[in-house]
Amino acid sequence: MTHKFTRRDFLKLGTAGIASAVLAGCEMPRRWVTLEPFVRPPEEQLAGVATWYASTCRQCPAGCGILVRTMNGRALKIEGNPEHPLNRGKLCARGQAGLQILYNPDRLSGAVQQTKRGSRDFRQLSWEAALNTLFSTIQAAGSSVIIWGGSTMSGHLYDLFQRFTAAIGAPAPVVFDLYTGMSGHRLLAEASRDLLGRVGLPIYDLSHADVALSFGADFLGTGLSSVRYGAEFGNFRSQPLGKRGYLVQLEPRMSITGAVADRWLPIRPGAEAMVAQAIARIIADQSLGPVDRVTRARTLAGNVDVNAVATASDISVEELQRLARSFATAEHPLAIPGDALTGQDNATEAVTAVQALNIIAGTVGQSGGFSLSTPAPSPALVKPVVSSLADVQKLIEQMRADQVKALMVYGANPAYDLPEEMGFTEALGHVPFVVSFAPIVDETAIWADLILPDRTYLESWGYEVVAPSFDVPVVGSQQPIVTPVFDARSTGDVLLTLAKGIPAAAKALSWADEVAFLIESIGQLPAGAAGGSGVDVLWARFQQHGGWWPASSPVSVPPASTLSQAIQVTPTRFEGSEQEYPYFLHLYLSNLLSDGRGANQPWLQGSPDPMTTVAWQTLVEINPNTAHQLGIQDGDVVRITSPHGELEAPVYTFPAIRPDTVAIPVGQGHSDYGRYARNRGGNVMRLVGAQAGAQGGNLNWATLRVKITRTGRKVALALFENKTGVTEGFVNQAFPGQ
Amino acid sequence: MEFPTRKWTMVIDFDKCTGCGACVVACHAENNVPIVREQEIVRGRAMHWMRIERYWDGTYPNIRARFMPVLCQQCGRAPCEPVCPVYAANHSERENLNLQIYNRCVGTRYCLANDPYKVRFFNYFDPVFDKPLDQQLNPDVTVRSAGIMEKCTFCIQRIRRGEEQALVENRPLRDAEVTPACVQTCPPGALVFGDLNDPGGQVAKLLANNRRQFKLLDHLGTEPSVYYLKGGESHVSD
Numbered sequence: 018m019t020h021k022f023t024r025r026d027f028l029k030l031g032t033a034g035i036a037s038a039v040l041a042g043c044e045m046p047r048r049w050v051t052l053e054p055f056v057r058p059p060e061e062q063l064a065g066v067a068t069w070y071a072s073t074c075r076q077c078p079a080g081c082g083i084l085v086r087t088m089n090g091r092a093l094k095i096e097g098n099p100e101h102p103l104n105r106g107k108l109c110a111r112g113q114a115g116l117q118i119l120y121n122p123d124r125l126s127g128a129v130q131q132t133k134r135g136s137r138d139f140r141q142l143s144w145e146a147a148l149n150t151l152f153s154t155i156q157a158a159g160s161s162v163i164i165w166g167g168s169t170m171s172g173h174l175y176d177l178f179q180r181f182t183a184a185i186g187a188p189a190p191v192v193f194d195l196y197t198g199m200s201g202h203r204l205l206a207e208a209s210r211d212l213l214g215r216v217g218l219p220i221y222d223l224s225h226a227d228v229a230l231s232f233g234a235d236f237l238g239t240g241l242s243s244v245r246y247g248a249e250f251g252n253f254r255s256q257p258l259g260k261r262g263y264l265v266q267l268e269p270r271m272s273i274t275g276a277v278a279d280r281w282l283p284i285r286p287g288a289e290a291m292v293a294q295a296i297a298r299i300i301a302d303q304s305l306g307p308v309d310r311v312t313r314a315r316t317l318a319g320n321v322d323v324n325a326v327a328t329a330s331d332i333s334v335e336e337l338q339r340l341a342r343s344f345a346t347a348e349h350p351l352a353i354p355g356d357a358l359t360g361q362d363n364a365t366e367a368v369t370a371v372q373a374l375n376i377i378a379g380t381v382g383q384s385g386g387f388s389l390s391t392p393a394p395s396p397a398l399v400k401p402v403v404s405s406l407a408d409v410q411k412l413i414e415q416m417r418a419d420q421v422k423a424l425m426v427y428g429a430n431p432a433y434d435l436p437e438e439m440g441f442t443e444a445l446g447h448v449p450f451v452v453s454f455a456p457i458v459d460e461t462a463i464w465a466d467l468i469l470p471d472r473t474y475l476e477s478w479g480y481e482v483v484a485p486s487f488d489v490p491v492v493g494s495q496q497p498i499v500t501p502v503f504d505a506r507s508t509g510d511v512l513l514t515l516a517k518g519i520p521a522a523a524k525a526l527s528w529a530d531e532v533a534f535l536i537e538s539i540g541q542l543p544a545g546a547a548g549g550s551g552v553d554v555l556w557a558r559f560q561q562h563g564g565w566w567p568a569s570s571p572v573s574v575p576p577a578s579t580l581s582q583a584i585q586v587t588p589t590r591f592e593g594s595e596q597e598y599p600y601f602l603h604l605y606l607s608n609l610l611s612d613g614r615g616a617n618q619p620w621l622q623g624s625p626d627p628m629t630t631v632a633w634q635t636l637v638e639i640n641p642n643t644a645h646q647l648g649i650q651d652g653d654v655v656r657i658t659s660p661h662g663e664l665e666a667p668v669y670t671f672p673a674i675r676p677d678t679v680a681i682p683v684g685q686g687h688s689d690y691g692r693y694a695r696n697r698g699g700n701v702m703r704l705v706g707a708q709a710g711a712q713g714g715n716l717n718w719a720t721l722r723v724k725i726t727r728t729g730r731k732v733a734l735a736l737f738e739n740k741t742g743v744t745e746g747f748v749n750q751a752f753p754g755q
Numbered sequence: 756m757e758f759p760t761r762k763w764t765m766v767i768d769f770d771k772c773t774g775c776g777a778c779v780v781a782c783h784a785e786n787n788v789p790i791v792r793e794q795e796i797v798r799g800r801a802m803h804w805m806r807i808e809r810y811w812d813g814t815y816p817n818i819r820a821r822f823m824p825v826l827c828q829q830c831g832r833a834p835c836e837p838v839c840p841v842y843a844a845n846h847s848e849r850e851n852l853n854l855q856i857y858n859r860c861v862g863t864r865y866c867l868a869n870d871p872y873k874v875r876f877f878n879y880f881d882p883v884f885d886k887p888l889d890q891q892l893n894p895d896v897t898v899r900s901a902g903i904m905e906k907c908t909f910c911i912q913r914i915r916r917g918e919e920q921a922l923v924e925n926r927p928l929r930d931a932e933v934t935p936a937c938v939q940t941c942p943p944g945a946l947v948f949g950d951l952n953d954p955g956g957q958v959a960k961l962l963a964n965n966r967r968q969f970k971l972l973d974h975l976g977t978e979p980s981v982y983y984l985k986g987g988e989s990h991v992s993d
Contacts, residue, residue, distance in 0.1 A: 088894060089894075091890045091891075092890075092891070093891065093892075093893050093894070094784055094785055094893065094936070095784070096936075096939055096940065097939075097940065104942075106939070107777075107940060107941065107942040108777060108781075108940045108942070109775055109776075109777045109940075109942060110775060110776040110777045110779065110780040110781075111780075112777075112940075113777060113780040113781045113784055113940060114780050114784070116784065116891040117888065117891065119891075120887045120888045120889075120890050120891050121888070122885040122886060122887065122888055237773040237775060238773075238775065243775065243942070244777075244942045245942075246942075247773055247775060247777075247942025247943045248942050248943060248944065250771065250773060250942075250943045251771045251942070251943030251944040251945065254768075254770045254771050254943075254987065255770070255771070261770070261987050271818070271820060273773055273774045273775060273822075274773070275820075276773075276774060276809070276819070276820035276821070276822065277772070277773050277774065277822070281818070281819065282816075283815070283816050502887060502890070608775060608776065609776060619790040619888075620780050620783050620784065620790060621780065622790070623790030623791065623792075623796075623801075624776055624779050624780055624783070624790075624803070625776075625779075625801070625803070625806070625807070626776075627774035627775065627776050627807050627809060627822065628774075628809060628820065630809060632793070632796055632801070633792070633793040633796065634793065640815065642815075672811055672814070672815055672818055673811070673815065673818045673820060674815075676815075692885075733797040734797070735793045735794075735796035735797050736796070736797075737796065737801050737803075737806065738808070738809065
């Protein structure tokens with residue numbers, strides 16, 4: 018390149034870019050809301066009358082449609098969008114709490130620079146200066162730029178990031194956060210390839226199923242789409258002609274899904290796949306159910322000894338036979354693999370072993386059966402693809418080898434999400450320039466040189482290719498509900514401004530602003546239910562209805578199973594010896610704080626957890642009998658030590674957990690992330706090791722053993738329930754079976 | 756035009772309730788219910804107009820947890836009402852609702868003592884909404900100050916909004932047109948709300964000949980407006 022691009026030129030260009038955005042605002046009032054005196058009120062504003070805007074929830078990767086009630090420019094209440102095919106007007110607790118992300122008092126106003134990393138000594142910077150710093154470093158970094166994204170980023174931003182990295186010759190963005198890590202998004206989607214020949218998230222038609230075996234899946238609490246499965250569960254329990262679905266939950270610690278199950282079976286951790294195999298074996302051996310099921314079971318059932326499985330799983334032979342009979346003779350049986358399976362060292366095999374039951378049942382693609390989420394309706398629209406842990410490890414290696422010159426972190430908090438042993442924070446020390454786009458300073462942002470706070474989802478543009486999508490493909494729309502509350506700038510526009518100065522990227526990212534790019538992407542959707550023609554009308558209806566979906570369900574061809582031989586499952590191996598570490602560790606996503614991203618919202622922190630009724634605190638759940646043997650009472654602070662690290666937290670005696678298991682919810686233990694999240698116990702990821710499962714994809718978070726040590730300290734538990742006379746009684750009673 | 760007499764009623768189906776807590780947060784958001792800090796919860800001063808009670812049934816390993824959403828039962832003969840010395844706890848005959856008139860309340864807490872369901876909450880402190888969290892506040896609902904007793908209103912502001920809209924459009928209120936925030940958000944549809952005086956309404960239909968129904972502490976003669984449906988029996992035998 019002959020033309021030398023100077024800093025001064027960029028400054029001009031940057032200002033021009035910003036000016037053009039403002040100018041664009043004058044031309045296209047639909048993009049920006051302008052402040053006007055009320056003598057000339059905006060068209061949509063009537064004093065005392067609420068205006069509702071449709072958008073998409075970003076509290077988890079599911080992408081529920083929302084309607085936000087606004088009055089006088091304030092967002093007042095989030096409700097589900099009744100038109101949206103995914104959630105049909107319903108929302109979970111996290112979805113309801115979204116306003117507290119928008120109005121969070123700890124949000125950054127304006128760009129900040131940190132003189133020394135980790136010092137939390139932030140210096141306010143003008144946006145122009147910040148953009149110039151970003152530009153000069155990214156330009157100097159050449160192709161050694163890495164973008165680390167979270168799974169809840171808008172599709173258009175992921176698209177822009179991808180185009181940007183491709184243009185400058187950098188590696189594709191890495192997408193990884195704890196929510197998708199612990200729900201096993203990538204692993205479940207990849208496992209579908211072996212089962213049905215196509216990558217895709219599994220969906221279960223619970224509404225029309227009659228027997229559902231859940232192998233530890235807390236699909237009503239967190240998982241792939243808790244709102245949709247909540248609605249499905251309502252239908253499951255009140256089907257036509259008085260039919261009522263029957264749910265069996267196999268898990269070591271009772272989740273809310275386990276609490277509403279008809280049978281709860283405390284299975285030994287790691288034995289889920291074995292039990293699934295034993296059920297297939299019994300169907301084959303005892304010829305249970307229709308002939309075709311028996312035939313398929315004979316092909317797919319591994320060579321397992323049912324008696325040995327009973328011993329290893331703590332599920333009796335009679336119980337296994339009962340499960341097999343219920344499953345094989347039901348018209349619409351379902352088997353659902355749980356989150357914990359995706360965190361085992363044999364994750365893919367374990368998931369396949371459970372899904373094989375659905376293949377045996379022959380319900381693939383049918384009403385009341387198992388099928389796959391539909392792909393995006395147009396190649397112009399993308400959904401962030403979650404990276405495998407191997408990719409994450411490779412990236413950290415590159416960082417450590419000084420191969421990464423600049424790291425941009427968007428919508429993810431790897432310093433909190435990843436186990437300490439993975440060495441992410443240490444590897445950050447080798448990266449000369451770290452940029453964070455976090456609206457609130459989180460554990461990763463404190464290691465950043467520059468923070469360019471993005472707008473929160475209720476102030477931003479975007480779209481969401483909904484996955485898992487159930488009946489029809491859906492693209493949710495996202496639009497600003499209110500004018501930005503803080504001086505934050507859209508990362509999409511920051512990226513486009515940045516690209517203008519880098520010749521290779523300027524060509525690939527030539528849009529004036531992100532909205533122009535969005536309109537272009539959305540314009541490529543096929544005809545949808547909202548109808549209309551012409552770009553303006555289609556774009557307006559896309560915003561008005563909260564997204565795009567086809568007028569009628571596409572005719573789906575049930576995918577054929579590609580499984581043709583018996584499933585082999587390597588036995589689950591736990592880290593830590595049984596002598597030194599006598600207890601299994603069961604981690605689970607909190608259904609309020611999810612993977613910790615809800616911890617900065619008082620509505621989620623202060624609402625009692627459904628199973629324990631504890632608010633604001635981290636805790637360790639221990640069976641009352643185990644606690645009694647160890648001389649531990651509620652509120653006693655214990656140290657939980659795994660082969661990888663330790664954590665201190667108060668004990669909550671929980672009667673529905675195996676005596677050989679301790680459970681800790683994920684979500685607390687922030688050292689930053691705002692006043693509501695900070696200093697509420699330790700981060701459970703300290704207990705997890707750096708190893709990926711044998712089959713690559715995910716963290717090995719479900720195969721850990723731990724030991725418990727008393728510290729002698731005691732804290733008062735913030736309980737909503739009164740335990741006097743409730744769980745106290747459990748300790749003194751006879752303890753059958755254990 | 757006169758507003759018709761209502762019998763606002765909620766039905767809560769235990770067979771569908773998943774205990775997810777969406778109703779709890781929806782209620783906080785709709786009704787400006789403050790979140791109390793950790794230390795206040797330890798002191799037993801948690802405030803949730805809608806709460807999920809979790810009961811254990813049996814012992815490990817044959818143990819079950821059961822969720823029971825509890826909110827003000829909007830009693831026909833409310834024990835909390837007659838004890839109020841300043842008539843802050845008031846009964847609306849037309850809507851069959853128990854009203855709490857905040858600017859009359861002097862904080863004697865007699866109603867709390869006499870409330871068998873423990874669904875009334877006392878503001879021990881002024882609520883704190885760190886700026887700009889105050890912008891989330893619903894302008895239709897008063898923010899209660901210290902010394903005031905508060906409780907679930909069946910989202911009376913949403914009922915009024917619906918009735919006024921029907922009045923403007925000169926038509927009767929449709930069944931299921933108004934829902935409290937908790938009912939609106941409930942993913943499995945475990946909560947159903949409507950006017951029991953409407954014989955064709957979903958509440959009346961749901962309760963007709965339903966052997967699963969019961970009312971909480973009904974033997975006290977409080978005539979609650981919240982009906983619970985016990986968990987059902989499955990056609991699949993164990």
